[in-house]
Amino acid sequence: MTSQERKVLFFGVGSVGSVYLYLLSKIVSTTAVCRSNYDVVKERGFTINSTVFGDGLHVAPHVDPHPFDYVILTCKVVPGIYPKIIKPVITPGHTVIALLQNGIGIEEEYATAFPENPILTVATYCATALGPPGVVTHKEVEKLEVGSYPSSAPNTRAQAFISLMQSTGATATLFDDVQVKRWYKLLLNSSWNLICALTLSLDVQFMQSSDGATDFVLDVMLETRDIAKAYGYEIATEEVKAQWERATEEPSMLQDLKAGRKREVEAIVGNVVRMARAKCVACGTLDTIYLLMKALDARMGGNK
Incomplete structure (x- = not known):
């Protein structure tokens, strides 16, 4: 499968998610699930002013039917909720679930809910702030530190995810144990x-x-x-x-x-x-x- 044929769903797109949504939208089909910013993003998309990638960047996600190759969570971590919400868009044995989220000990509920799907856990550095609705400021740093969960799982999917992100200009590095x-x-x-x-x-x-x-x-x-x-x-x-x-x-x-x-x-x-x-x-x-x-x-x- 070529990168152009891949489908990526972003779940919970705030300021950090908008940066990676923009990057991936250049090479794959992207769908975004928004909440508080839904109306603005549906009407105008995101505008990103970045010291790393440039000012005045624009991305307007559209809706693709699944199956999705990747579901990337960039939402706030709220225990016990999101595995149930994303279940309809997870294809067993196919969809890679990538957690670009803060915190520690956040992965197990996804591994339990989706035992047939690869889980990637990512320490994300992307200094962003929301301005007016739909406008994001990004400064200074962009870095993804990626690993499989659990760390004993094969790294094949993690390496493929890293290659995909690197092809967009993102900085992504693989770790055998990213914890x-x-x-x-x-x-x-x-x-x-x-x-x-x-x-x-x-x-x-x-x-x-x-x-x-x-x-x-x-x-x-x-x-x-x-x-x-x-x-x-x-x-x-x-x-x-x-x-x-x-x-x-x-x-x-x-x-x-x-x-x-x-x-x-x-x-x-x-x-x-x-x-x-x-x-x-x-x-x-x-x-x-x-x-x-x-x-x-x-x-x-x-x-x-």
């Missing part, structure tokens, strides 16, 4: 993403708020590192500090909070706390952040 890369990204999400949302502050604002602020962020990252180690994933202190020093501008969870969108509390911190307890790893700071985020989530709601 270490997911844990590494989680250092950033479990700290800056959550702290900025809880305090309604940008990273620099939080660091300037008190003498102990930056050390607090590092403590959160070190707890996350210790939990990763308990599951066999070593992250060097130098790598932790690299994430600690990384500027995040306005993290995605702060953007989501301001816009009333769903926040990935369970995938980013809830699963981490539960995994720490299962291995008897101390996680007092993360546990506190989790309790605070759950309270904020209950108060703020977020159904978009």
